[in-house]
Amino acid sequence: MVVLDRIVFYFQTVIQIASDPMNLVILFASVILGIVFGAMPGLTSTLGVALLTAMTYGMGPATAMVCLLAIYVGGTYGGSYSSILINIPGTAASAATALDGYPLACKGEGGRAIGLTTTTSAIGTVISMLFLVSVSPVISYFALQFTSFEFFLLAFFGILISGTLTSPDLVIKGWIAGFLGLFMACVGRDLLQFYPRFTFGFSEMDSGIEVVPVLIGAFGIPQIIQVLKERFQIGEAQKFQRILPEFGTVVRNIPNVVRSALIGVGIGAVPGIGEDIAAWVSYGAAKNMSKHPERFGKGEYAAVLATETANNACVGGAMIPLLNLGIPGSPPAAMLLGALMLHGVTPGPMITFEHPNFIIEVAAILLLASMSMWVVGMLLAKQVVKVLRIPPPLFMPIIGVLCIIGSYSLGINVFNLYLMVPVGIVSYFLTEMGYPIAPLVIGVILGPMADENLRRALMVSQGSFLPIFTRPVSLLLFLIIVWTVVGQFRFFRRFKDRMVNRLLRRKSCESDVEASKPGEELKS
Amino acid sequence: MMEKEKLRKADFFSGIVISLFGAWIVKEAFKMPMKDSWGGVQNVWFVSPALFPLFVGGVIMILGAILSRTAWKNVGRREITRVVGWLLSRNNLEFLCSAPTIRYYAIVTLFLSFVYMNIPRIDFFVGSVLFLSVFITMFYFDDDRILKKLFFFYLGGVAVLLAYFAAGIDSSLESTVPYPSDVLALCFWAAYSLYAWAQVRRSPALRKRYRTGMIIALAAPFIVLPIFKYFLLVPMPTEGLVVALLDKVWYLDF
Numbered sequence A: 001m002v003v004l005d006r007i008v009f010y011f012q013t014v015i016q017i018a019s020d021p022m023n024l025v026i027l028f029a030s031v032i033l034g035i036v037f038g039a040m041p042g043l044t045s046t047l048g049v050a051l052l053t054a055m056t057y058g059m060g061p062a063t064a065m066v067c068l069l070a071i072y073v074g075g076t077y078g079g080s081y082s083s084i085l086i087n088i089p090g091t092a093a094s095a096a097t098a099l100d101g102y103p104l105a106c107k108g109e110g111g112r113a114i115g116l117t118t119t120t121s122a123i124g125t126v127i128s129m130l131f132l133v134s135v136s137p138v139i140s141y142f143a144l145q146f147t148s149f150e151f152f153l154l155a156f157f158g159i160l161i162s163g164t165l166t167s168p169d170l171v172i173k174g175w176i177a178g179f180l181g182l183f184m185a186c187v188g189r190d191l192l193q194f195y196p197r198f199t200f201g202f203s204e205m206d207s208g209i210e211v212v213p214v215l216i217g218a219f220g221i222p223q224i225i226q227v228l229k230e231r232f233q234i235g236e237a238q239k240f241q242r243i244l245p246e247f248g249t250v251v252r253n254i255p256n257v258v259r260s261a262l263i264g265v266g267i268g269a270v271p272g273i274g275e276d277i278a279a280w281v282s283y284g285a286a287k288n289m290s291k292h293p294e295r296f297g298k299g300e301y302a303a304v305l306a307t308e309t310a311n312n313a314c315v316g317g318a319m320i321p322l323l324n325l326g327i328p329g330s331p332p333a334a335m336l337l338g339a340l341m342l343h344g345v346t347p348g349p350m351i352t353f354e355h356p357n358f359i360i361e362v363a364a365i366l367l368l369a370s371m372s373m374w375v376v377g378m379l380l381a382k383q384v385v386k387v388l389r390i391p392p393p394l395f396m397p398i399i400g401v402l403c404i405i406g407s408y409s410l411g412i413n414v415f416n417l418y419l420m421v422p423v424g425i426v427s428y429f430l431t432e433m434g435y436p437i438a439p440l441v442i443g444v445i446l447g448p449m450a451d452e453n454l455r456r457a458l459m460v461s462q463g464s465f466l467p468i469f470t471r472p473v474s475l476l477l478f479l480i481i482v483w484t485v486v487g488q489f490r491f492f493r494r495f496k497d498r499m500v501n502r503l504l505r506r507k508s509c510e511s512d513v514e515a516s517k518p519g520e521e522l523k524s
Numbered sequence B: 001m002m003e004k005e006k007l008r009k010a011d012f013f014s015g016i017v018i019s020l021f022g023a024w025i026v027k028e029a030f031k032m033p034m035k036d037s038w039g040g041v042q043n044v045w046f047v048s049p050a051l052f053p054l055f056v057g058g059v060i061m062i063l064g065a066i067l068s069r070t071a072w073k074n075v076g077r078r079e080i081t082r083v084v085g086w087l088l089s090r091n092n093l094e095f096l097c098s099a100p101t102i103r104y105y106a107i108v109t110l111f112l113s114f115v116y117m118n119i120p121r122i123d124f125f126v127g128s129v130l131f132l133s134v135f136i137t138m139f140y141f142d143d144d145r146i147l148k149k150l151f152f153f154y155l156g157g158v159a160v161l162l163a164y165f166a167a168g169i170d171s172s173l174e175s176t177v178p179y180p181s182d183v184l185a186l187c188f189w190a191a192y193s194l195y196a197w198a199q200v201r202r203s204p205a206l207r208k209r210y211r212t213g214m215i216i217a218l219a220a221p222f223i224v225l226p227i228f229k230y231f232l233l234v235p236m237p238t239e240g241l242v243v244a245l246l247d248k249v250w251y252l253d254f
Helices: A002-019 A021-039 A045-055 A061-086 A092-106 A110-143 A148-166 A171-186 A211-229 A247-252 A254-269 A275-289 A301-325 A331-342 A358-389 A392-409 A414-432 A438-460 A472-486 A490-515 A518-523 B004-029 B051-088 B090-096 B099-118 B124-140 B144-166 B169-174 B180-200 B204-231 B241-250
Strands: none
Touching: A002 A021, A002 A358, A021 A045, A021 A061, A021 A358, A045 A061, A045 A211, A045 A331, A045 A392, A061 A092, A061 A110, A061 A301, A061 A331, A061 A358, A092 A110, A092 A275, A092 A301, A110 A247, A110 A254, A110 A301, A110 A358, A148 A171, A148 A438, A148 A472, A171 A438, A171 B004, A171 B051, A211 A331, A211 A392, A211 A414, A211 A438, A211 B099, A247 A254, A247 A301, A254 A275, A254 A301, A275 A301, A301 A331, A301 A358, A331 A438, A392 A414, A392 B099, A392 B124, A392 B204, A414 B099, A438 B051, B004 B051, B051 B090, B099 B124, B099 B144, B124 B144, B124 B180, B124 B204, B124 B241, B144 B169, B144 B180, B169 B180, B180 B204, B180 B241, B204 B241
């Protein structure tokens, strides 16, 4: 009965949001803006969400979420346009799409490919939304049993795993980025004793480093510098014909769609891991499972379908840890966390008590965002593609002004700008040297949670670390952390390989012995 | 991102910097109350505000050292010595004066001058128009020779504005002339626009780009900023000449 009530309430919420003309205008405008941000090489959905957060300042939390989730969904999907038509991924999430999307466009099948990505992106978002609704109560229930030690270890795990999986070079660089983020979170008065840490006497720093200017600086400024410094040029877009929904291709590939969506949800739910990894993993899985893996890379519809389903499924997946644990599942989700806090909604296990209908509302918005994305994709793709003709030196400076006014307007504080610019310049150097930015941002966000919970836990245990080993979830998290860290060292890998080889050898010896005793079976 | 070999060399130095940074965090954390009383509360180590920074600083220090060691093992002493030699040689100067590096300087200078000098002192609309005009024209012409000239012209203007603000002339003029800083910034913008026009006037293609760039630089702030100012009710960081005029138009205050 409770489940039925929830389903009825869900559809009521969908109708309620959709029946407000203002919401619909915001929804479609944000989706279009998201597609533009995703399609333009050099702009990302994270930056789109970051810049639009400032515009939601005067809105209610639900309307703000309509705006931000729509741009997130649109931005993730929009990257496929430039991947397919000019072979330059609009976002990292659509890099895998370019492998097969562009050859399709070269064959004159760009319209079909865009139609397919539009439909599969919408399906991916809807499947992830279903997971969000169904998994959230379970995670929320378990999260309520967590104590401070678990929250500390969870935050720590989030930073480590994000550093491990997002690092484009050495894993250790990802961890360093995460810990630099944790250091930034230390700045300001500490939450338990209000002692000023690393404030250098600036009263503006007493409240700590604001997350939104750090996010805008870390994602926006390096992007501007990279695009303009390297004289990034957008190529000529391939021409394409009519865009059709391609339902037939989707139906023929249902197992591929479901598998890709599951990969997307799973990877999205891992803290700090973005849509790009989901798309690549899904591409690999689709290739491995395909009857014709040799066609991959030459214009295979199953590949385009897999990557686009997975990267959009990541959106809902990233919402699961964000809403239930307060841990962002992806960089745009980190931005959403900042926006939610701005609107007085604190994600975490208590969200089901403080805002009982919020998760249902988010799910309803995701459904509406995917529907509007599909409509916009089918009807306006040709018009949206025209933005690819705008040269980067014309739009990048405007993005610079938007970064500045966006950072300033959140808190109406010029000091945010003084912080944003150095963060941006340092982030640029870090990016150039192969340090990922996502763990840094996750570190800034999870830092206060880690700090507060570590000290609170030690206060309760009177300075003893023993509860980590006596509580099952703590112990599990601790072991995963140890495994993640130790697993990166060569000595451990060598030890692991040796153990695996020994086990395999023993098994093969046993089977040899059994094979060499044919008479025994007859005897028995 | 750099090539792998270059990355490893850079890792050696970045690892040292990061390790030193971690050591500084630890040093600063030791200044925080560990067992003494703070705000009437007797501290114990596990409640101390130093606990988390100590942990973070310590880990950063170790990770930086591991990174340096890994890089050292990968590239060897000879390569590191060669990099140090390059850093101290004239070739480094060539790198610092190369076209991509100048483009980098131009972007960073634009951001720094806009945020630290113009935003707190000049009307935000005027500042934005100046920022966009310079930014767009420098890069949209896609010519490193022109970019260099425009960049040095802009640097000259920034130096004048800096001297003007540092000498406190703005505050002494404010009592006699309305919005003196905004007027000076507008003069700078006009001079820059003329100088940029002079650079491209002989090329029809660049003239077209100049016109497009200038139209966008003028139009964008007047589309974006009123949304924040009048719809989201966000006061601009500095409101001067143009905001006063816009207020008069918006509120029909004639």
